[in-house]
Amino acid sequence: MLVQRSSSQFFGRCRIYRGRSPWSRHFTTPDLLEKPYYVTSPIFYVNAAPHIGHLYTLVLTDVFKRFHVLKGKKAILCTGTDEHGMKIQQAALKAGQDIRAFCDESYRSFEVLAKRADIRYDHFIRTSEPDHRFAVQHFWLMLQGRGYIYTSKHEGWYSVSDETFYPSSGIHLALDPSTGRKFMASQETGKEVEWTAEVNYHFRLSSLRDRLLQFYADHPDFVQPSTRMQDVVQQVTAGLSDLSISRPKERLSWGIPVPDDPSQTIYVWLDALINYLTKANYPFQIPGREHAAGWPADVHVIGKDIVRFHCIYWPAFLLALDLPLPKQIMTHAHWTLGHEKMSKSTGNAVNPFFALDRFGSDTMRFYLVRDGGMKDDRDYDNSYIVDRYKTLQGSLGNLVTRVIRGKGWDVRRAVEHGRFDQSPGGQQHLKILKNLPTSVDASMAQLQPGSALGDILKVVNQTNQYMQHASPWSLGARTDEHGRPKASIPVDLGRLDPIIYACAESIRICAILLQPVMPGRMKHVLDLLGVSEGRRMIRDATVGGDREYGTPMVDVGEGRRGVVFPPLTSEL
Numbered sequence: 001m002l003v004q005r006s007s008s009q010f011f012g013r014c015r016i017y018r019g020r021s022p023w024s025r026h027f028t029t030p031d032l033l034e035k036p037y038y039v040t041s042p043i044f045y046v047n048a049a050p051h052i053g054h055l056y057t058l059v060l061t062d063v064f065k066r067f068h069v070l071k072g073k074k075a076i077l078c079t080g081t082d083e084h085g086m087k088i089q090q091a092a093l094k095a096g097q098d099i100r101a102f103c104d105e106s107y108r109s110f111e112v113l114a115k116r117a118d119i120r121y122d123h124f125i126r127t128s129e130p131d132h133r134f135a136v137q138h139f140w141l142m143l144q145g146r147g148y149i150y151t152s153k154h155e156g157w158y159s160v161s162d163e164t165f166y167p168s169s170g171i172h173l174a175l176d177p178s179t180g181r182k183f184m185a186s187q188e189t190g191k192e193v194e195w196t197a198e199v200n201y202h203f204r205l206s207s208l209r210d211r212l213l214q215f216y217a218d219h220p221d222f223v224q225p226s227t228r229m230q231d232v233v234q235q236v237t238a239g240l241s242d243l244s245i246s247r248p249k250e251r252l253s254w255g256i257p258v259p260d261d262p263s264q265t266i267y268v269w270l271d272a273l274i275n276y277l278t279k280a281n282y283p284f285q286i287p288g289r290e291h292a293a294g295w296p297a298d299v300h301v302i303g304k305d306i307v308r309f310h311c312i313y314w315p316a317f318l319l320a321l322d323l324p325l326p327k328q329i330m331t332h333a334h335w336t337l338g339h340e341k342m343s344k345s346t347g348n349a350v351n352p353f354f355a356l357d358r359f360g361s362d363t364m365r366f367y368l369v370r371d372g373g374m375k376d377d378r379d380y381d382n383s384y385i386v387d388r389y390k391t392l393q394g395s396l397g398n399l400v401t402r403v404i405r406g407k408g409w410d411v412r413r414a415v416e417h418g419r420f421d422q423s424p425g426g427q428q429h430l431k432i433l434k435n436l437p438t439s440v441d442a443s444m445a446q447l448q449p450g451s452a453l454g455d456i457l458k459v460v461n462q463t464n465q466y467m468q469h470a471s472p473w474s475l476g477a478r479t480d481e482h483g484r485p486k487a488s489i490p491v492d493l494g495r496l497d498p499i500i501y502a503c504a505e506s507i508r509i510c511a512i513l514l515q516p517v518m519p520g521r522m523k524h525v526l527d528l529l530g531v532s533e534g535r536r537m538i539r540d541a542t543v544g545g546d547r548e549y550g551t552p553m554v555d556v557g558e559g560r561r562g563v564v565f566p567p568l569t570s571e572l
Helices: 008-014 029-034 052-070 086-095 099-116 130-145 205-218 226-237 268-273 304-320 352-359 361-371 382-404 411-417 424-445 449-470 493-514 519-529
Strands: 037-040 075-082 123-126 149-159 164-166 171-175 182-186 194-203 246-248 261-266 299-303 329-332 335-337 378-380
Touching: 037 052, 052 075, 052 099, 052 299, 052 329, 052 335, 052 352, 052 361, 052 449, 075 099, 086 099, 099 123, 099 352, 130 149, 130 261, 130 268, 130 304, 149 182, 194 246, 194 304, 205 226, 205 304, 226 304, 261 268, 268 304, 299 304, 304 329, 352 361, 352 382, 361 382, 361 449, 361 519, 382 449, 382 493, 382 519, 411 493, 424 449, 424 493, 449 493, 493 519
Parallel strands: 037 075, 037 299, 075 123, 299 329, 335 378
Antiparallel strands: 149 164, 149 194, 171 182, 246 261
8 A cells, every 4th residue: 555654754763864955066166176077877777688789888988987087087987787677577587587686697797798898987886785775765755855756646658668657649559570469669769568557656847847947058068969958958848747756566576665665666767867876975975075976977878768867857856856966968879780770679689798709898999989879870780890990900000010110210219309300291290299189188078089089090090191201211220131230321310200209209199098998909009109107197198298208118029919909810
């Protein structure tokens, strides 16, 4: 039986803070300076194995985190698994397993994926953990105490797959082409829905419409890209209905119980969204250091299919409790296969572990960032990955090999002299190189890592063109067929060293800036250049920012041995 109780019954027992929000929006300057950069991925359902979309989201979050670490900031990355809800309950039943055992087994594949892809997460949350349960129940009671929760009968179309209700206007009759079965489905996602009527708790979402619209007006860059911000504003402007935020336990037993009402289970999306607060120490904050654990988040990285939950429901929940809202929400597009939507049911989902085994972590990270879509879906194909890899071999790989292994010059001597090529071509290249860190920083600030990567690759290509035109091999020491120097041909060091310095600086700066995308390969490049571990930060990525490198810290290799991008074992 569903019971409506006053939240005051619980406050003393749970010792829940009743005064002003522990996260006041009136920050002090010292507190602002202490706040770490906080980036999150969505938490992933454990009802099915990871797919390439999960890897894409994780890589984006990791690139943002690593970039801010390179800027000298403390940065926190939170990811994890969503282990509650009807779809998890049904998946465990189908597998013939106890639900807890099913989750304990299934979450590990996502944890392993993150580690295999070199994702440097700080928190891996599981919504079945006790600290999260406490945070969710505390949040519920705070909403209840402010009068945002009430009981009502709810009727509507519910999608177990999407874990949400849809209005009748968002439903249509669909046909399964493989079986001929007709069913009612969401127009938005195509997932099957069922008519449900039940008495449960509701959140007064409609009362927050005006506050949401004002927030969007004050923060026009809140959702990226801008087209999705416009969609969100249009949805809220059209009107909001109150939100069902619990399910009867007889229908959904696997989840967090409503405090002091075991007949109801908290709505999985309210439960899930609070994970971002749980790992920011909610509801335990030290006075004066409320932001030390990262909240408010600097950016939530999500797929476009969960925009409504993150960009409407989540801000509304936070506004109701006067908690700070995340600064931005980056919404990316999806990957298709053969220009068709990937789906577990059709068997065309890409296994990210197979991709990592075949191409390696850095290659996959590069491909996903370079080709991944923000506004529009992108098609996934192994041939595209091979093409991108070959481009890296011929551009950055070739440049590093030519400069580091060049027998007619001395990189260390060129760096010590520190003179940039004064020719028109050299000065033009100097200007381009000086502007690169600023353009990369601007693209990252705009949540456009693909654009930042494109700027870096453009400089790599321009450096290759510059080196080809400058032809340092015609100025360096010549050798005979036995590798002995030909003393009769003088070396023009005055022209040679500035050219080599320009090329070495280009490699060094580009490699530093590429570390968030390809951390392993760029470590090798910087080791080949002899750049010390302490000189690989963004502040060092300036022309003349390091005069100590030039002596390789690792074997430069010979032939294919030791190259930055070795040949692929297979191109199929």
